[in-house]
Amino acid sequence: MKENCVLKAGIGYTIGNYLIKGLTFLTIPIFARIMSASDYGTYNIFVAYEGIFVYLIGIGFETSLKKAYFKYGSLDSNSGLPLHYEGYASTVVSIIFVNALIWISLALLFRNQATKLLQLDIPSIVMLMLFSMGNAVVLCYNADVSITYNYKGYVKLGAINAIGSIALSILLMTLVFKEKTYLGRMLGSTSVITLLAFFILFFFLRIHKPEHIKEYISWGVRFCLPVVQHGIGQVILVNFDRIMIGRMIGSEASGIYSFAYNIFSIIYVTYRSLDPVWGTWFFERMNEGNYGAIKKYSSIYMLVILLLSSFIMLMSPELVILLGSSKYSDAIYCVIPIIAGGFFTFLYSLPCQVEYYREKTKHLALATVCAALVNIILNYIFIQKIGYVAVAYTTLATYILYFLFHFFLAYKIEGKHLFSRKAIIACSLIILCVSALALCTLRFVLVRYGIIVVMLVGGSLYVWKAHREMIMKLINRHQTK
Structure with missing residues (x-):
């Protein structure tokens, strides 16, 4: 019953968020015009x-x-x-x-x-x-x-x-x-x-x-103060690049880069929709000591976001044309590295749950502030040399380092790996390879959509082979109803 509740909530959050954010996403062409x-x-x-x-x-x-x-x-x-x-x-x-x-x-x-x-x-x-x-x-x-x-x-x-x-x-x-x-x-x-x-x-x-205001605020501030530093650092990682572009180049360039980020919102909405459910489920499994379930289902979670991120990257040229006018056409060159960086943002959200669960939030702040400083320095150097497109690549590099820090920190806190290293390495390599392919095939629509079909078939076969019993149980349960 509990697993059904979690699954139903996960589906509900995702569908609901797509309907809500879909309204925002569909209005991008309106606001852009x-x-x-x-x-x-x-x-x-x-x-x-x-x-x-x-x-x-x-x-x-x-x-x-x-x-x-x-x-x-x-x-x-x-x-x-x-x-x-x-x-x-x-x-x-x-x-x-x-x-x-x-x-x-x-x-x-x-x-x-x-x-x-x-x-x-x-x-x-x-x-x-x-x-x-x-x-x-x-x-x-x-x-x-x-x-x-x-x-x-x-x-x-x-x-x-x-x-x-x-x-x-x-x-x-x-x-x-x-x-x-x-x-x-x-x-x-x-x-x-x-x-x-x-x-x-x-x-x-x-x-x-x-x-009990004194007791509640005392505990809450101790728990959250590092989170504030962490959150501001995250905002700097996600948003400060737009501020820097606006100040160093101009608000028009910032607008084009911001439009590219709106394409990434398709993936962002998905994992942010699932994150509340995943976080509560993760806390419950940690309380039970059910580490096998965490490793198993986190790998499935990674695969789902990997496939979605890959599909959006490969379709990004058409999405930019569909959602924006010609004044945003240069956003195409930013979308792909932004989405690849966003995938590593999602990966980071897995080990950081360990830090929240163990109340080790001070580590969150340290990692995020360091990553934000690195990102600002790289942005400052490369915006002047290359232009605003460079920001998408400096952010990708920063997010990779950011995820690695939290992955090894979670290992240090727990004394063991809660997430599959093979799945993480495989997904990381695939997303980087797909991003390179998407950039090389920007002008070749059939090639890009052919890659989508291959990935979709391959992903479906993997899920069927690895989780056949679970799928059959769900099918039989549905048929008996």
């Missing part, structure tokens, strides 16, 4: 800053909820402890709102320094703080519902956010902010998610009011 490349770049720089402030305001509390659930227990479990999960969740969500007010006050107090540092006006900075707060609260809600595999709550909230922000942004850009379309996009996104954040706050307060 309404907005100039410069405005498109400005909005994506705003989003890049949000990735930093979501950690400064949210303190990474969403990463602690799963551990708090296993640490404190639920009110329903009758543990008899004065501290419990519901009180912790209500407390940290309330603290995020208080923290947002502090940051907004500081921005207004030091407005000259803030506008100079961020290169945004005060209304945009206030929207940035509210947008970051809203995302931090939504992340907490998503972490909460994932603990019980409640994918329906996750999908409902995500759908409201996606549909509302897209519709309001388009209205504002076409009717109010025709000259500065990036402002309409900012206001549309910020308004909806801020309202949702207040709804979520009332949701948590209705279940339980904040209590």
